[in-house]
């Protein structure tokens with residue numbers, strides 16, 4: 212079989228490595244992929260958001276099955292277009308991907324169907340938004356409606372920050388049209404859990420839970436990033452919490468999407484906060500998370516391609532999906548300075564013995580060598596029979612692949628370890 216994976220980061224590398232475990236897979240094309248995954252995939256110079264070029268390539272190449280991983284092409288209807296061209300795919304259609312593409316849609320859906328989430332107001336008019344944030348309770352959280360490269364959420368501790376956030380999003384167009392509407396919501400507190408769910412619109416198969424580490428620096432300090440590391444499973448997602456989330460959040464969400472005529476098929480990402488009043492939805496994504504995928508998929512025992520095809524063909528109920536009874540940790544090695552400015556072009560070396568455990572993200576090729584070409588460069592994933600073992604093993608890999616002017620957090624998994632001890 213000839214497969215195609217749309218996207219080019221560590222998440223896509225993890226998906227590709229897992230798909231290759233199926234002996235029926237002859238080749239995988241990555242659009243655009245990156246130089247660090249060239250051993251596993253044929254990287255094609257087509258951008259992940261160029262839907263017409265993606266469809267043309269898939270038809271010309273005779274792709275048998277496609278996986279669309281990033282948010283932008285999903286929201287822009289890449290799956291609709293591939294399906295119309297007769298190519299079966301994994302991922303939601305645009306009408307379902309809106310669950311990530313519009314925060315206003317997601318909040319209104321949760322309100323309509325009684326799915327627990329932070330209380331909120333929607334504003335389309337900057338003057339009304341300004342008036343509201345001048346007297347709303349603090350802290351407050353301001354979210355641009357549309358996709359904003361993961362930067363559209365601003366937590367405001369002070370009044371002035373809230374006023375400035377409204378001005379920059381709605382008046383100055385910081386996130387372009389994504390900020391034409393905003394959500395202003397209640398600030399929630401509690402540990403966060405990422406739950407990725409395979410669903411074909413009928414059956415929900417939650418994957419092993421995970422914990423992202425979004426801030427750039429140790430101790431959850433510094434700027435928000437795309438994610439500096441992850442562990443799985445997440446100790447806050449106890450069997451009792453998992454049961455409650457399935458009943459109050461996951462199944463009702465899938466149901467709600469069906470009732471709205473927007474059946475969601477693919478990977479539904481539920482970003483949850485476990486508050487003192489119970490689990491609440493912080494955000495939905497219409498796709499696999501990054502770097503959560505780099506800890507979740509290595510724990511999947513069942514063949515990934517079989518699971519994905521069962522989703523596409525709406526027969527997920529027939530397929531038992533099994534997980535390793537282990538822990539996983541992923542440490543992201545980034546370019547020094549990320550998420551702000553950083554220098555590119557430093558050589559990146561991945562020893563052959565470690566390559567199976569390293570996921571390439573911001574990796575480019577220069578003069579026949581691999582170099583850093585992006586902010587998050589490598590994800591180093593290890594499994595262990597305890598969380599401690601997985602963390603230590605992931606750090607041993609990170610030490611060996613760290614390059615000149617790279618950095619990584621030293622405390623990935625520390626909070627999870629503390630939570631385990633407290634339980």
Ligand code: AMP
Pocket residue numbers: 329352361362363364366396397398399400403425493494
């Ligand atoms: P993202 O949507 O990935 O940019 O991330 C936003 C992050 O902001 C989440 O992971 C939370 O840590 C935080 N956040 C979002 N909404 C809220 C909220 N209502 N209360 C507290 N923190 C929030």
Ligand code: GLY
Pocket residue numbers: 361423437438496499500501502503
């Ligand atoms: N790790 C969070 C995300 O993928 O959006």
